[in-house]
Amino acid sequence: MVTTIDLCTPLSHEVLMLRAGDHVTLSGTVYTARDEAHLRMQEEGIPFDPHGAVIYHCGPVIHQGKIIAAGPTTSARMNALSGFLLDRGVRALVGKGGMGRQVVEQMKGRAVYLSFTGGCAALAASRMSLRGVYFEDLGMAEAVYAIDLDHLPLVVGIDASGNDLFDAVSRNAQARFRKRFSVPREVSP
Amino acid sequence: MIPSPDPALYEGLTRATCAALEQAEIFLPPDVVRALTAARDRETNGIAQREIDTILANIAMAESLRVPICQDTGVPVIYLTLPPGIPLDPRIFDAVAEGVRIATRKIPLRPNVVDPLTRKNSGDNTGPGMPAVHVRTGEKVTVTVLPKGAGAENMSRIAMMLPTDRDKVPKFVAETVLLAGGKPCPPVVLGIGIGGTFDGAAALAKEALLEPLDTMTSAEHEILDAVNDLCIGPMGLGGRTTALAVKIREAACHTASLPVAVNVQCWACRRATVEVQW
Numbered sequence: 183m184v185t186t187i188d189l190c191t192p193l194s195h196e197v198l199m200l201r202a203g204d205h206v207t208l209s210g211t212v213y214t215a216r217d218e219a220h221l222r223m224q225e226e227g228i229p230f231d232p233h234g235a236v237i238y239h240c241g242p243v244i245h246q247g248k249i250i251a252a253g254p255t256t257s258a259r260m261n262a263l264s265g266f267l268l269d270r271g272v273r274a275l276v277g278k279g280g281m282g283r284q285v286v287e288q289m290k291g292r293a294v295y296l297s298f299t300g301g302c303a304a305l306a307a308s309r310m311s312l313r314g315v316y317f318e319d320l321g322m323a324e325a326v327y328a329i330d331l332d333h334l335p336l337v338v339g340i341d342a343s344g345n346d347l348f349d350a351v352s353r354n355a356q357a358r359f360r361k362r363f364s365v366p367r368e369v370s371p
Numbered sequence: 372m373i374p375s376p377d378p379a380l381y382e383g384l385t386r387a388t389c390a391a392l393e394q395a396e397i398f399l400p401p402d403v404v405r406a407l408t409a410a411r412d413r414e415t416n417g418i419a420q421r422e423i424d425t426i427l428a429n430i431a432m433a434e435s436l437r438v439p440i441c442q443d444t445g446v447p448v449i450y451l452t453l454p455p456g457i458p459l460d461p462r463i464f465d466a467v468a469e470g471v472r473i474a475t476r477k478i479p480l481r482p483n484v485v486d487p488l489t490r491k492n493s494g495d496n497t498g499p500g501m502p503a504v505h506v507r508t509g510e511k512v513t514v515t516v517l518p519k520g521a522g523a524e525n526m527s528r529i530a531m532m533l534p535t536d537r538d539k540v541p542k543f544v545a546e547t548v549l550l551a552g553g554k555p556c557p558p559v560v561l562g563i564g565i566g567g568t569f570d571g572a573a574a575l576a577k578e579a580l581l582e583p584l585d586t587m588t589s590a591e592h593e594i595l596d597a598v599n600d601l602c603i604g605p606m607g608l609g610g611r612t613t614a615l616a617v618k619i620r621e622a623a624c625h626t627a628s629l630p631v632a633v634n635v636q637c638w639a640c641r642r643a644t645v646e647v648q649w
Binding site for chain 1: 422428436520522546552604605607
């Protein structure tokens, strides 16, 4: 039987106890941010209290003040843009696909990466209510939305000790591929 | 004497295109849901099990709320059948594009179609060459839609392989999935085009995604085994369920060529066919 840990924002050092592979649910306020929002926050400052905050990599579909669809976007695009948020006290990043080595290092001892199932936009929207918006001029996909979550089901992809589930799976897949097809070297694009 | 096309045909085509998009974006085909459910039953990895549970819950939620399954509602790829006697008139393409525009407002769909270089968004999911419309003969006038999201489409690959390397097709496909990792939102469906020409193989690979997932040939099973043995799992978090199905389409090719294309499709293998009423 798998246990699920219920988390609620603002997060504190309880995130340090989480381990890669743990099932969690997240409730409370999260802030959506994609590429453009990260750039804007770097230039103009963070428009919400970052202490214990959670960033959700997401470009939602909003219609008449309601969240219609809000699945995760690929987090790796924000690899070079996340350090300043973690430095200011952000405790968790939510998205899909995991993040680079640099972010894994930056999260050590202070934050975790939580993976939400890609494509599950309808389920996500059913567990959300819209609280507010910042940087609305960036457009619907890129604006920062404050969203209240009600038990969004997530898995810890990268923990605060540097354990990275995505990296472990990827290294295992490389090894299995090379063995099956007798490939001597690491396969890269 | 060529029969005069009936204006009602074009209105019917517009309605059918919109209806097919509505069906495809909100309701995942039963064979895809069956494949996901069967994969959930076979899966032994706890994280993978819960990922598939979340996907199945999302499918049910989209149905009950009548909203798109995923916020990436894709670009419209459309296949038409026209029976003998129906002329291939430019108005057919206009009628389909109008159906896409109406569906974009009505469902609503995310406007995803942009100019390739200026990146200016048309706002209505149409543009030069978009929707992509493929026409073939058939017994009835039908519209089939295959909304294609970018995450999986971007992981697709083509190779002009050596004719003597035909036993290396499974390796090329597995390598494609390995390099994609969790990015295409696995568990994926793999459409594979073998033969034809450079462009033809890619078209075959995409058409293969229209086939039901319930049955597979031994060649398809062999590739599926190689792919699932990578243990990338749902969303790249590990587990056996990396792909739900492999579908191969073949065409004759030049004796000196072996084009092989892999079109990667996320778990949301959205497709629907509507017969045009007129």
